[in-house]
Amino acid sequence: MARGNKLWGGRFEAKTAEAVEAFTASIEVDRRLYRHDIEGSIAHAKMLARQRIISSREARKIVRGLKAILREIESGRFPFSRADEDIHMNIERRLTHKIGSAGGKLHTARSRNDQVALDMRLYLREELRAIIGALEDLKGELAQGAKRHLGVIMPGYTHLQKAQPVLFSHHLLAYVEMLQRDRERMSACLERVNVLPLGSGALAGTTFPIDRAYVAKLLGFAGISKNSIDAVSDRDFLLEFLSASAILFVHLSRLAEELILWSSEEFGFVELPDRYCTGSSMMPQKKNPDVAELVRGKTGRVFGHLHALLTIMKGLPLAYNRDLQEDKVPLFDTADTVKASLKMMRELVRRVKVKKQRMLAAARDGFMNATDLADYLAGRGVNFRAAHALAGRVVRLCLERRCRIEELSLGELKRFSPKIEKDWEYESSKKAKGKRRERDLLFTFDFLLLPCRLSGLRQERGAARPGAGHARNHPGLQGAGPGQRHRAHLEPADALRGRKRAARPGGFRDFSQGDFQELPGLPGALSRTGRGQRGRSGEVYQEKTVSLRGPGASARDNVPLPRLLPAHGRLAERSIQRSGSDFEALNAPF
Numbered sequence: 001m002a003r004g005n006k007l008w009g010g011r012f013e014a015k016t017a018e019a020v021e022a023f024t025a026s027i028e029v030d031r032r033l034y035r036h037d038i039e040g041s042i043a044h045a046k047m048l049a050r051q052r053i054i055s056s057r058e059a060r061k062i063v064r065g066l067k068a069i070l071r072e073i074e075s076g077r078f079p080f081s082r083a084d085e086d087i088h089m090n091i092e093r094r095l096t097h098k099i100g101s102a103g104g105k106l107h108t109a110r111s112r113n114d115q116v117a118l119d120m121r122l123y124l125r126e127e128l129r130a131i132i133g134a135l136e137d138l139k140g141e142l143a144q145g146a147k148r149h150l151g152v153i154m155p156g157y158t159h160l161q162k163a164q165p166v167l168f169s170h171h172l173l174a175y176v177e178m179l180q181r182d183r184e185r186m187s188a189c190l191e192r193v194n195v196l197p198l199g200s201g202a203l204a205g206t207t208f209p210i211d212r213a214y215v216a217k218l219l220g221f222a223g224i225s226k227n228s229i230d231a232v233s234d235r236d237f238l239l240e241f242l243s244a245s246a247i248l249f250v251h252l253s254r255l256a257e258e259l260i261l262w263s264s265e266e267f268g269f270v271e272l273p274d275r276y277c278t279g280s281s282m283m284p285q286k287k288n289p290d291v292a293e294l295v296r297g298k299t300g301r302v303f304g305h306l307h308a309l310l311t312i313m314k315g316l317p318l319a320y321n322r323d324l325q326e327d328k329v330p331l332f333d334t335a336d337t338v339k340a341s342l343k344m345m346r347e348l349v350r351r352v353k354v355k356k357q358r359m360l361a362a363a364r365d366g367f368m369n370a371t372d373l374a375d376y377l378a379g380r381g382v383n384f385r386a387a388h389a390l391a392g393r394v395v396r397l398c399l400e401r402r403c404r405i406e407e408l409s410l411g412e413l414k415r416f417s418p419k420i421e422k423d424w425e426y427e428s429s430k431k432a433k434g435k436r437r438e439r440d441l442l443f444t445f446d447f448l449l450l451p452c453r454l455s456g457l458r459q460e461r462g463a464a465r466p467g468a469g470h471a472r473n474h475p476g477l478q479g480a481g482p483g484q485r486h487r488a489h490l491e492p493a494d495a496l497r498g499r500k501r502a503a504r505p506g507g508f509r510d511f512s513q514g515d516f517q518e519l520p521g522l523p524g525a526l527s528r529t530g531r532g533q534r535g536r537s538g539e540v541y542q543e544k545t546v547s548l549r550g551p552g553a554s555a556r557d558n559v560p561l562p563r564l565l566p567a568h569g570r571l572a573e574r575s576i577q578r579s580g581s582d583f584e585a586l587n588a589p590f
Contacts, residue, residue, distance in 0.1 A: 025082040029328050033087050034073050036122035038066045040115065041091070043218040044198065045106055053109065053208055058102040065099040066091070086325075088112055088119075109208035110198065113232040113320040117197040120331070122219070124241060127335040128190040134342040135183045135248075139176050141349045146172040154269065154359040155368060162366030168359060178251040185244040193237045196221040200228035203319035233319040235309065238331055242306040245334050249299040252341055256292040259348060263289055268358045273351040276344075291348060295341045302337055305330035367395045369405055373424070380419040390416050 042063050049059030069091055072078040084090045089112075096103030146169035156166035196219065199205065199212040205228045212224050225231035262269035272289055280286035309330045312323050370391045377387035394416055398405055413420045 021083055021085075024085060024322075024325075026086045026325050026328065027080055027082055027084070027090060029332070030087045031080060031090075032332065033119045033123055034091065035070065036119045036126075037087055037091055037115070038070050040118045040122060040198065040219065041106055042066055043215050044110060046218060047211055047215045048105070048108060050214060051209055051211055053210075054102075054105050058105055061099045061102045062095065062106050065095045065103060068098060069094050086112075086116075088115055109201070109206040109210050111200075111202040111232070113202050114198050114200040114228075116324075117200070117232055117234070118219075120327075121193050121195070121197065121221075121237065124237065124331065124335075125190065125193050127339075128186055128193060128241070131335070131338055131342070132183055132186050132190070134339055134346075135179055135186065138342050138346045138349070139179045139183070141346045142172050142176050142179070145349055145352075146170075146176075149354055149356070152354060152356040152359060153363045155363045155366060162362070162368055164371055165363040165368050168354065168356070175251065175255055178254075179248075182244065182248040182251060185247065186241075189237065189240045189244055191222070192240065194221055195223045195225055197225045197231040197234075200225060200231040203229050203232055229319045233316065233321075233324075235313055235324060235327055238327055239306070239309055239313065242302070242309055242330060242334055245338050246303050246306045248338065249302045249341070252345055253296045253299040255345065256295040259292045259352065260289045260296070263292075267362075269355055269362070271353040271355065272348065273353075276348055276351065291344050295345060298337050298341060302334055305334045364404075367398065367405060370395050373405060376424055377417055377419055380421075382417065382419055 045054070045059045045062040045066075048054045049056045054062075069078065072094075078090075078094065080090055081093070084093050092103065092106060095106065149168050149172075152168040153165055154168045154171060155162045156164045156171070196212060196216040198215055199210050216222075216224050225234075259270065259272065261267055263272045272287075272292070274287070276291045277287050278290045279288065309327055312326055316323060373394060374384065374387040374391040377390060378384045382390070394405055394408070394413065397412075398408070410420065410422065410424070413424065
């Protein structure tokens with residue numbers, strides 16, 4: 001067959017116009033499907049031979065020829081031609097040129113419609129697996145960052161206004177939750193991608209006795225399409241991937257935006273690594289967060305691809321239409337952009353320098369303990385709306401005096417409500433003295449007594465994650481079944497190692513020796529007696545390791561964590577652990 005003739009050109013008298021060839025050709029875009037096209041064609045040839053539709057000898061020649069073409073493409077020696085329109089026709093033309101008429105038998109019982117649907121599914125299946133791995137890597141980096149910066153306090157924001165102090169670790173773990181949902185969406189998409197469309201023909205199947213189950217087994221598909229018309233015209237799996245990618249980029253863009261804000265002089269919470277920033281051609285002092293800005297900017301690109309494919313699909317009659325040729329640019333560019341952006345964000349998170357003192361200083365301003373004052377009053381019988389109004393009037397007084405709430409005397413606070421007692425004065429006095437260390441906020445506010453929320457283990461193959469709830473009721477913790485209560489093990493006195501610290505007004509004092517006794521109501525929690533080492537509220541600060549185990553857990557890195565053990569027996573725990581790609585985080589704002 002002459003090079004200028006089309007493989008489908010038998011019913012045409014005139015040669016295709018060059019302008020039409022240029023306009024309709026997709027080889028410059030879809031040539032990246034060459035591996036998937038060859039893989040699908042090899043499986044199809046083996047099935048044809050197995051069903052005795054072609055001879056075994058012909059099938060062997062086809063397979064050898066396809067493997068030789070694969071080597072030609074990968075070595076850069078393959079003669080791509082725009083006249084052959086796409087990667088499928090280019091490979092078939094070359095195969096026939098290499099092995100003769102046997103090459104023309106490869107397309108038996110197959111159409112380009114189900115062939116391209118197969119190639120797209122093979123391609124996207126491979127990309128989804130890579131993207132899921134990259135998501136796990138970024139999740140892991142964020143969780144490791146939370147682990148490295150345990151105890152770092154930062155202001156939490158609503159409406160971009162300071163709201164309440166939170167742990168920086170807790171803030172990072174919010175993105176872990178987002179990325180976990182992204183991973184679940186990608187995994188669900190992968191399930192629907194992993195369906196074999198080959199055998200659907202142009203739209204009505206084939207009269208040949210093909211074995212689709214055998215092809216599915218060769219190519220590793222979990223299922224077979226049920227309706228041939230739908231199989232060749234379906235691009236829902238692409239839309240689902242683009243939609244999941246768009247949501248992922250919402251999350252990446254939010255993280256990038258916060259890194260940009262935090263690295264500015266106005267915030268100064270973090271410093272980005274020099275290797276991942278650029279300078280200005282005019283202003284020598286500039287250090288620009290270009291990587292984060294580009295991730296934020298590429299979000300519009302991914303959104304646009306989703307909108308483009310939705311628009312392509314919305315008016316198509318069944319079954320295949322040439323409009324579907326335009327599905328590849330959105331797919332390929334989105335996959336490339338997702339992988340590159342996940343990689344860059346992982347590198348940024350790994351190398352970012354956290355300025356914990358600047359975060360702590362910012363957390364001290366903005367009357368962020370006003371909510372705690374309202375909660376304090378509500379806990380002493382004042383209805384919350386009245387407590388809220390009282391705390392607001394206290395804030396207004398502080399604004400007039402240009403002071404902080406904790407700098408007001410107990411007498412001044414009692415003018416607002418007689419319910420305010422010395423225990424509030426004790427908490428605020430530590431701030432007023434200015435001697436608090438960064439973990440002091442854990443004591444000043446009562447957040448340690450809030451119920452903790454467990455971010456359950458994520459199993460690689462979609463096992464159900466444990467539900468969020470209070471740690472003591474979580475079935476994943478060792479020694480606790482569904483609905484059973486669980487209390488973390490506290491080591492006895494003779495097993496304690498390291499430094500113990502007593503919380504006192506004005507700061508901390510270290511102690512490593514002395515007699516210990518159990519705190520009332522909390523067996524196993526120890527306090528040193530004598531020499532005034534106990535705090536006025538009876539708190540004891542201990543640095544301990546808590547071992548938590550989830551379903552399927554093996555050896556884990558147990559993280560020593562600070563905690564406050566109040567004498568009235570309530571205990572809050574936080575832990576971050578890692579085992580491979582699984583993370584278990586018992587995380588609360590404080």
